[in-house]
Amino acid sequence: MVFVALLGTGTAVAGQVRGPAVVPLPPQPALPQLPWLPPLPPVPSISVQALPPFDVEPLDLDLESIGDSAQEAVLQSLQALGTLRESASVSVLGSLQDGFAFRFSQQQPPRDRTEARAEALYRSARESIDRGRYENAIQELDRLIDLPGTSRVDAALYWKSYTQAKLGQRAEALTTLADLEKRFANSRWLKDAKALEVEIRQASGQAVxxxxxxxxxxxxxxxxxxxxxxxxxxxxxxxxxxxxxxxxxxxxxxxxxxxxxxxxxxxxxxxxxxxxxxxxxxxxxxxxxxxxxxxxxxxxxxxxxxxxSNDAALKRAILRAFMTGGDRARLLALAKSETSPELRAQAIQQLGVLHATTELADLYRNESSAEMKKRVLQAMLVGGDADRLIELAKSEKDVELRRAAIQNLGLMAAGRTGEALKQLYSSDASADIRREVINALFVQQNAGVLVDAARAEKDPAMKKEIVAKLSLLRSKEASDYLLELLK
Missing domain, CATH: 1.25.40 (Serine Threonine Protein Phosphatase 5, Tetratricopeptide repeat)
Structure with missing residues (x-):
């Protein structure tokens, strides 16, 4: 935590310095025309529909609105994030959680997506204000204000007025405060808005x-x-x-x-x-x-x-505070008893950050909701519990949950889960499960196991899928195998 005193800043104007005359360079010969690169092979689609949402606020990714190649890049980034989480301490993970948000929007109800976007914009705007980036802050706050029915609009209007005042836009700042008072007559921000209004009017010429x-x-x-x-x-x-x-x-x-x-x-x-x-x-x-x-x-x-409290944002902050304090017992109790699915998921996620493997295994065993079980699987990934995920990838009766466990294994380091994925591929008869394993190995960039699978594969269609994945990996093993196929 850093304390920043907000002191006034001055502006220095540098004098002009006359230097020696600049001698122009002689004209350079034109560069030769480069040949066109051949087109890249088509990117195969990856099944990402069941990937667990990383509910960590402020980047909001909507995979439905981007192309397949971008989805591949996102998945590779997630693999790197999963590796980092395995070796990071709880304090680093807590910081990571506040700093980045990988949110798969199609997995969330529209209301949750909008609230998450509003929360991300609000945090980003506050950071911009703290760093003196007032124009950026106003842009982010305007985007938040335009989101219908979110819980941060009154706060956004207050900070927009504050920022406008910092930029010297006092008339606009007063108009924004009037809008806040009109739209949110019972807001907890009204007292602060009144105080800000007094400051703005004083800055306009009244006695301070x-x-x-x-x-x-x-x-x-x-x-x-x-x-x-x-x-x-x-x-x-x-x-x-x-x-x-x-x-x-x-x-x-x-x-x-x-x-x-x-x-x-x-x-x-x-x-x-x-x-x-x-x-x-x-x-x-x-x-x-x-x-x-x-x-x-x-x-x-x-x-x-x-x-x-009935304030969801307040409750989310308290769940994070329980994580910071290492309070597994309260998080587990709330993960079991909380009536809000969103807050239950938050409590489960914080248990993952604490590496509460025993508590998560207990939750999974006694949970009846498939959606909440997926959240527990994600928390196991965050907590680095590879052994439990491998066990569930082999024994879980629900196919969708098995697929989710396999996907999470793909987001972990190849050294920890690569061999287990290889065994799953060779032992499972289900084409869907084997395809999910291929995707997990690709996300893991595990070229060695993919090459082994391609060599042993008898099904031409499945082998074609593996080769398509290998063609996208920058790996000597993958390149050597592709050259073999061309001979």
């Missing part, structure tokens, strides 16, 4: 209050040092900032400063903020800090907030 935002930011800089040397004095001052009419960004920064203190009172204030009655973004920030700080008391606060 002693409690202006710039003064508060300077106070935060001082409080950051004071909280280490004299927390008894600093903590009450930060609490007043959180309880007052400070801007959202000032409150978020104040909360971060507070999280650096080890005092019991500081933790009480963070817990109080996590319980609500504050700006929604500030509440989410407090929830993340409680998860990072850990401890049974903080996790109990998170549990109470979860059970007392």
């Amino acid at each position: 209050s002693p409690d202006s935002q710039n003064d508060e930011e300077l106070k935060l800089l001082a409080l950051r040092g004071l909280i280490q040397s004299d927390p008894d004095r600093a903590v009450p001052m930060i609490e007043r900032l959180l309880d007052g009419n400070s801007s959202v960004k000032v409150q978020e920064n104040a909360l971060f400063v507070l999280s650096q203190s080890q005092s019991a009172r500081a933790l009480e204030i963070i817990a109080k903020t996590a319980r609500g009655a504050v700006n929604p973004d500030v509440q989410l920030r407090a929830i993340r800090y409680l998860g990072a700080i850990g401890g049974p008391e903080n996790r109990q606060v998170l549990d109470e907030v979860y059970r007392g």
Whole structure:
């Protein structure tokens, strides 16, 4: 976590420097015309319909809208991601989860797809604002505002107004705030919108209050040092900032400063903020800090907030906080009892990030929903549980679940699952299952096993599919085998 003080910036204008005269180069001869490359062979389609959704927010991929070759590239990227997940620590996986989202849109209901897209746009816009990329932020916020019926539109309108004000577009910023008040009369953002409106009007020429935002930011800089040397004095001052009419960004920064203190009172204030009655973004920030700080008391606060809220975004944040704190027991309980399929899937996913292999095996064994079982299979992939996936790929009675297990094996390192996939291909009589194994080996870029399968294959149609996959791999083994076929 990095604390950034929002101080005003100046602009320096460089003087013009007169250098020596530039001597033009003599004309260069024209390059010869290059011959046209021969056309690439057609890319075979890959069955991706049953691939589990990587529900990790902000890239939203809709495989139905891109071509087969792009699908191949996506699958190869996922294979690399799966390999990384096998060797990464829990903290890296948690960061990865916040940084990337591979979401297979056709697997989700339209409502979930729209909410996921809105969440991704919102996070990206907030990052743009924090980095001073205000034009980019407005573009992302406008896209979010245009999404119908999503839960982040009121927040997007607030941050759009904030960003417009940063760009000096004060009239437009006030218009955006009026739109927020008109469309969302009961929004939790209205209090902050009123405070922002006052700041914008003051910046237009009215007298500036002693409690202006710039003064508060300077106070935060001082409080950051004071909280280490004299927390008894600093903590009450930060609490007043959180309880007052400070801007959202000032409150978020104040909360971060507070999280650096080890005092019991500081933790009480963070817990109080996590319980609500504050700006929604500030509440989410407090929830993340409680998860990072850990401890049974903080996790109990998170549990109470979860059970007392109907806000899906808030509950998702708490599930991630449980993962950060390593709370397998609560995640398992929610994976079993949560009535929302989306939140159940989130809880299952967080168990995968924690490598909770025993808990996931228990969930799979007792789960009746095929869709939720697919989510558990995905979590096993995230947790690197190759042995369990291999077992299910061999023994699962449901064909679709077997296929899902095989696909997940293809997303793991060849050294761990390649031999198992080879055995599956040679021992299974089902053409559909064998075709799924071929796809998994291709995603894994396992040219050696594919070449062995092609040599042993008696079915001309199946052999043709394997050769088509090999023709797309940049591998010496694949190239040598293809040259053999040409002799």
